[in-house]
Amino acid sequence: MPVLNVAVLATESLLRSLGKISDSRDVESYIYKEGEGTERRVLSMIRPLKHPESLRPLLSALNVADSGIIEVREINAAVGEAMVAYSSSKLKNGHIIINPQEGDWIDPDKLSLIRDQAGLNSWKIHDSLPDPHDIRSELLSRVRDDAEAEDFLVSIDQHFIVKGIGLVGIGYVRSGMIRKHDSVEIFPGGHVGVVRSLQVMDDDVDFAVTGDRVGVALRGVQDNILDKGSQIVSVGSKILTRMEKSEVKVDMSVFQKNVLKNGDIVHMSCDLQFIVGRIESVNGANMVIVWDRPIDVRTSSKKPPLLVQLDAGPMRIIGSITDIHPA
Numbered sequence: 001m002p003v004l005n006v007a008v009l010a011t012e013s014l015l016r017s018l019g020k021i022s023d024s025r026d027v028e029s030y031i032y033k034e035g036e037g038t039e040r041r042v043l044s045m046i047r048p049l050k051h052p053e054s055l056r057p058l059l060s061a062l063n064v065a066d067s068g069i070i071e072v073r074e075i076n077a078a079v080g081e082a083m084v085a086y087s088s089s090k091l092k093n094g095h096i097i098i099n100p101q102e103g104d105w106i107d108p109d110k111l112s113l114i115r116d117q118a119g120l121n122s123w124k125i126h127d128s129l130p131d132p133h134d135i136r137s138e139l140l141s142r143v144r145d146d147a148e149a150e151d152f153l154v155s156i157d158q159h160f161i162v163k164g165i166g167l168v169g170i171g172y173v174r175s176g177m178i179r180k181h182d183s184v185e186i187f188p189g190g191h192v193g194v195v196r197s198l199q200v201m202d203d204d205v206d207f208a209v210t211g212d213r214v215g216v217a218l219r220g221v222q223d224n225i226l227d228k229g230s231q232i233v234s235v236g237s238k239i240l241t242r243m244e245k246s247e248v249k250v251d252m253s254v255f256q257k258n259v260l261k262n263g264d265i266v267h268m269s270c271d272l273q274f275i276v277g278r279i280e281s282v283n284g285a286n287m288v289i290v291w292d293r294p295i296d297v298r299t300s301s302k303k304p305p306l307l308v309q310l311d312a313g314p315m316r317i318i319g320s321i322t323d324i325h326p327a
Contacts, residue, residue: 001040001041001042001143001200001201002039002040002041002042002143002145003042003043003047003143003211003212003213004041004042004043004044004045004066004067004139004140004142004143004144004211005044005048005064005066005067005172005211005310006043006044006045006046006064006065006066006067006068006139007046007048007058007061007064007066007067007068007069007086007089007091008030008045008046008069008070008071009047009048009051009058009068009069009070009071009177010047010070010071010097011071011073011099011109012028012071012182013049014069014071014097014129015028015030015045015047016030016097017050017132018030018032018043018132018135018136019031019032019043019045019283020032020139021051022095022201024058025050025051025158026047026049026054026057026060026141027046027047027049027057027061027279028046028047028049029045029046029047030044030045030047031043031045031201032042032045032136034136034140037163037181037194039102041140041143041188042143042201042245043140043143044211044213045069045138046061046064046065046162046289047061048060049062051078051082052077052078052082054216054253054302055308055310056131057314058085059085059167059269059274059308060091060269060272060274062085062086062091062237062306063089063267063269063270063271063272063303064155064172064174064211064272064303065089065091065092065135066091066093066142067093067094067139067142068091068094068095068123069095069096069097069102069135070082070083070086070094070096070097071094071097071099072096072097072099072106072111073099073100073101074100074104074106074249075106075107075110075111075114076099077314077315078314079114079124079150080114080118080255080314080315081314081315081316081317082117082257083114083118083119083120083126083143084119084253084254084255084317084319085306085316085317086118086120086250087118087119087120087237087253087254088119088201088251088253088304088306088317088319088320089114089303089304089306089320090302090303090304090320092122093123093142094120094123094124095123095124095126095130095135095138095225096111096115096123096124096125096126097126097129097130098111098125098126098127098128098297099128099129099215099285100178101103102278107284108127110285111125111250112115117254117255118254118255118260118294119254126287129150134314136246138306139319144152144177145291148326149176150176150239151175151233151234151237151238151239151258152173152176152178152182152233152234152237153173153174153175153176153227153231153232153233153237153239153240153257153271153298154169154171154172154173154174154177154178154214154216154231154232154233155171155172155207155230155231155232155272155273156169156171156216156226156227156228156229156230156232156272157171157227157228157229157232157250157272158170158171158228158262159226159227159230159237160279161223162217163237164174165196165197165217166196166218166219166223167215167217167218167221167222167223167225167226168215168218169215169216169218169226169230169232170213170214170215170216170218171213171216171232171272172211172212172214172232172272173208173209173212173214173297174210174211174271174301174303175210175239175301176209177207177209177210177264178195178198178207178214178216178232179195179198180195180196180198180205180206180207181194181208181272182193182194182195182234183209183234183235184218184233184234184235185232185233185234185235185237186218186221186225186226186231186232187228187230187231187232187233187240187295188230188294188295188296188298189224189225190274191222192220192221192235193218193219193220193221193223194215194218194219194220195216195217196217196218197216197217198214198216198217198221198298199217200213200215201213203256207313211238216232221225228272229271229273229274230272231271231296239294239298240296240297240298240325241297241298241299241325242294242295242296242326243291243295243296243311243324243325243326243327244290244291244294244295244326245289245295245326245327246277246288246289246291246295246323246324246325246326246327247286247287247288247289247297247323247324247325247326247327248286248287248307248323248325249285249286249287249321249322249323250285250286250287250289250307250318250319250320250321250322251285251304251318251319251320251321251322252285252318252319253315255315256312256315256317256318256319257315258309258312258315258318260279260282260311261282262279262280262281262282263277263278263279264279264281264309265277265278265309265310265311266278266280266307266309266318267308267310268289268297268299268306268307268308268321269305269306270298270303270304270305270306270321271298273295273297273299275291275292275293275295275297276291276292277289277290277292278292279327287306288327297324298326299324304320304321304322305320305321305324306318306319306320306321307321309321
């Protein structure tokens with residue numbers, strides 16, 4: 001069923017007005033469904049927990065999101081960093097909701113200036129809490145069911161063993177369509193197996209498409225091959241490229257003041273992977289990064305990888321990687 005994934009930085013009460021909680025891990029998932037049968041459309045709202053203390057849950061949500069919501073309780077560095085993160089993820093559509101703490105006031109003009117500087121000019125600012133129906137309706141209008149004729153990629157963020165079934169990975173279809181009984185290859189490792197069964201929103205299905213949160217039961221593989229960030233592709237697919245060292249070009253975030261230098265430790269977030277690297281050389285926006293292990297990533301994607309520096313103070317987002325290939 002067509003689904004729109006929405007990365008939401010907001011209070012629990014706002015999320016509960018928009019959907020029903022379905023899952024909680026380092027992020028919470030809230031679901032809203034409209035329509036029946038082939039006309040059903042779904043909003044999957046992903047709320048990162050522990051931001052700004054922990055950055056990775058926000059990055060994971062942004063990896064899979066196509067729209068966003070930011071609830072602003074006060075204007076601070078965390079709000080600025082969040083806006084830059086959403087902008088670097090190329091989320092062109094979203095809502096910024098002003099909802100100050102009791103007794104406080106937020107200047108909409110000041111917030112609008114920060115929004116524009118961060119690159120979210122097309123996002124709508126709400127001066128007060130909007131009607132949840134209006135937000136849902138606008139988001140539902142962005143749900144698309146266009147089938148993409150490209151190799152499938154499923155990125156995993158949970159895995160477990162089910163008695164009588166075996167190894168199950170939970171994650172998101174990042175591209176294409178995965179089908180029951182497909183022969184698949186799992187990276188890292190290049191392990192080969194077969195899709196035993198698929199589940200989307202607790203329903204057994206024969207296939208899952210881009211945007212779906214899917215459970216993939218595997219057979220013909222060992223129980224210990226999956227980890228957070230594992231990638232599942234069709235056997236022989238060329239969608240992933242293995243790299244030990246990468247040449248990257250970075251679109252630097254507007255508020256980033258740190259100057260990167262040789263030897264700096266950075267992290268790349270893409271397709272639910274969080275990869276550690278060390279900068280070998282810097283030439284303006286172009287860098288060579290040596291990874292702490294061989295990586296398997298896409299060199300072309302509508303959703304650019306994010307480069308971050310966890311010890312960079314209040315602005316940890318370096319920017320988006322617009323080009324990556326083996327060095």
